[in-house]
Amino acid sequence: MxxxxxxxxxxxxxxxxxxxxxxxxxxxxxxxxxxxxxxxxxxxxxxxxxxxxxxxxxxxxLPGTARERLARVESLREQEAEARREAASEARAAATELKRAGLSLRDIGKLLGVSFQRASQLTSGR
Incomplete structure (x- = not known):
């Protein structure tokens, strides 16, 4: 073909x-x-x-340097996605460590800037 x-x-x-x-x-x-x-x-x-x-x-x-700019946008979006994955992994690790240290889910949530329900999810391994 x-x-x-x-x-x-x-x-x-x-x-x-x-x-x-x-x-x-x-x-x-x-x-x-x-x-x-x-x-x-x-x-x-x-x-x-x-x-x-x-x-x-x-x-x-595309006109001018638009193609290079769009390629840069894509690269930055990929970096952003990777940074979000890393941040989520670190949040889970921190929440788990704080739970092991005896902190309440409300305290963990406050420290991580999330709700206590989200803190519960982070510490449950889901």
Whole structure:
């Protein structure tokens, strides 16, 4: 199966111009979510196949350094998710240690900045 590449560039600040490279044909899309649909429909029409059977890669040409900024956003989001996982693990460990030291769930919750119900969950191993 041939993989088609649809390269989308912004055209006059209103539409996305979508070029299916392998076929040398163009179509337009009003917004980013529509790019894939329009490219699939163009290919399907030209080749007389079902749009769902088209193997397609989308290459959106972004202005300036936007692509690098979006990559940085993704990287920072991954770091944030990892930091949240680590923080949750440390909160469980701290809650367990405080419970072993004899503190009440209300005190543990206050120290961790969570409700006593959440402190109970953290110390129960769930």
């Amino acid at each position: 041939t993989t088609y590449t649809a390269r989308a560039t912004r055209d006059n600040d209103r539409y996305w111009l979508v070029h299916v490279l392998e076929l040398g044909h163009y179509t337009q899309a009003r917004n980013v979510p529509e790019i894939e649909t329009m490219a699939r429909d163009l290919i399907a029409t030209l080749l007389d196949v079902e749009p769902s059977t088209v193997d397609l890669e989308i290459d959106i040409q």
